[in-house]
Amino acid sequence: MHPKIINALKEHAHEKDYLPTLGLLKLRESIACYYKKRFNYNFSPDHILIGPGSKELIFQCLFVLEGPVIIPAPSWVSYGPQVNVRGKHIIRAMTRRENNYKLTGAELKQVCSTLPEEEQKVLIINSPNNPTGQVYSDTEMADLVKVCRQEQVIIISDEIYAMIDFTGRNKSGFLNHYPEGTIVTAGLSKSHSAGGYRLGFIAAPPNMTSVIQGLSALVSETFSAVSAPIQYAAVQAYSGDSEIEEYLENCCKIHKCVGNYIAEELNSMAVDCPDPEGAFYVFPDFSKYKEELKERYSVSTGKDLAESLLVNSSVALLPGSDFYMSPSSLTTRMATVDYDGAEVYQAANEMEFQLNKDFLKKNTPLIVEGLNAIKDYLI
Numbered sequence: 001m002h003p004k005i006i007n008a009l010k011e012h013a014h015e016k017d018y019l020p021t022l023g024l025l026k027l028r029e030s031i032a033c034y035y036k037k038r039f040n041y042n043f044s045p046d047h048i049l050i051g052p053g054s055k056e057l058i059f060q061c062l063f064v065l066e067g068p069v070i071i072p073a074p075s076w077v078s079y080g081p082q083v084n085v086r087g088k089h090i091i092r093a094m095t096r097r098e099n100n101y102k103l104t105g106a107e108l109k110q111v112c113s114t115l116p117e118e119e120q121k122v123l124i125i126n127s128p129n130n131p132t133g134q135v136y137s138d139t140e141m142a143d144l145v146k147v148c149r150q151e152q153v154i155i156i157s158d159e160i161y162a163m164i165d166f167t168g169r170n171k172s173g174f175l176n177h178y179p180e181g182t183i184v185t186a187g188l189s190k191s192h193s194a195g196g197y198r199l200g201f202i203a204a205p206p207n208m209t210s211v212i213q214g215l216s217a218l219v220s221e222t223f224s225a226v227s228a229p230i231q232y233a234a235v236q237a238y239s240g241d242s243e244i245e246e247y248l249e250n251c252c253k254i255h256k257c258v259g260n261y262i263a264e265e266l267n268s269m270a271v272d273c274p275d276p277e278g279a280f281y282v283f284p285d286f287s288k289y290k291e292e293l294k295e296r297y298s299v300s301t302g303k304d305l306a307e308s309l310l311v312n313s314s315v316a317l318l319p320g321s322d323f324y325m326s327p328s329s330l331t332t333r334m335a336t337v338d339y340d341g342a343e344v345y346q347a348a349n350e351m352e353f354q355l356n357k358d359f360l361k362k363n364t365p366l367i368v369e370g371l372n373a374i375k376d377y378l379i
């Protein structure tokens with residue numbers, strides 16, 4: 001985490017008063033300004049709400065919004081349980097490997113055709129994506145938005161990884177394509193390595209004032225407001241400070257280098273894995289080994305595979321079924337961050353972020369060891 005944010009927190013430790021339910025005005029203004037510069041988003045500070053992490057805000061938003069909730073499969077684990085609390089079940093929209101597990105307009109249209117035509121629907125899209133590491137391009141976003149407009153679909157755009165994007169085209173998002181129908185959630189947890197600060201925000205378009213009002217009422221009756229010192233510290237994070245921006249860029253270089261290395265190694269073992277484009281996950285599919293896995297390890301589901309790899313090779317990954325893939329799918333999600341971030345950052349800094357395989361072998365040994373263990377397990 002960047003020391004300037006830690007110092008800002010120290011300097012504001014004395015801020016002990018309750019803050020407004022929507023959050024500190026200065027922070028909401030800083031977020032609006034930051035997102036305008038970085039993504040060309042037109043957020044209004046009056047339609048931004050600060051919360052204790054974006055997870056809580058996605059939950060509250062799902063609580064307030066009417067209509068069925070569609071998620072692409074695979075998607076992040078928590079959406080389903082959050083929707084269940086509201087007494088609903090998520091509607092899965094299956095994606096395909098040939099589209100790098102990204103939802104297409106045609107697939108969305110097909111799912112909408114099974115739902116009441118007149119009813120509002122909610123679609124949650126996470127890009128860059130957990131669990132796949134994939135990022136929607138402008139063309140892919142436009143394709144989905146066309147269907148959203150036809151089918152009365154509101155998008156919750158979960159952008160918690162938006163600043164960990166290796167594509168070089170990360171100047172855009174769903175809000176640019178669908179300003180009247182996109183609710184954005186994001187926060188400090190991932191990009192700023194500050195999960196424990198519990199600082200996130202949600203931003204709704206001006207035509208959805210009732211959503212912000214509903215959320216504000218819910219917040220007022222539940223957590224009241226995020227801790228004041230944390231909100232003051234977050235102003236620094238969203239100030240556009242050049243040193244903090246450089247830190248974010250450098251972290252991206254590390255994530256990209258590790259992610260690409262893992263995907264390359266897995267593909268070289270015939271484990272199909274799309275190259276990651278952002279976030280810090282990869283989504284390998286072990287189905288080429290289906291027969292061998294069954295014969296040698298009695299593995300026939302993704303869950304069996306995760307358990308077997310843990311027991312036999314001490315490698316921890318999650319089965320695709322935790323991310324709404326079918327139980328028989330041999331896809332898995334692997335996190336690419338099994339190293340000490342501060343130490344690796346320091347070492348990378350000494351190499352002026354010119355990173356290569358030798359750097360990884362030296363500085364991220366658990367990752368190299370884990371990949372070797374998978375190889376020994378399979379071959």
Ligand SMILES: Cc1ncc(COP(=O)(O)O)c(C=O)c1O
Pocket residue numbers: 052053054055056076126130158160186187188189195198199200
């Ligand atoms: C896809 C996705 N969305 C949202 C979150 C929640 O982040 P936070 O509540 O820390 O803002 C996470 C955290 O793991 C995530 O992976």
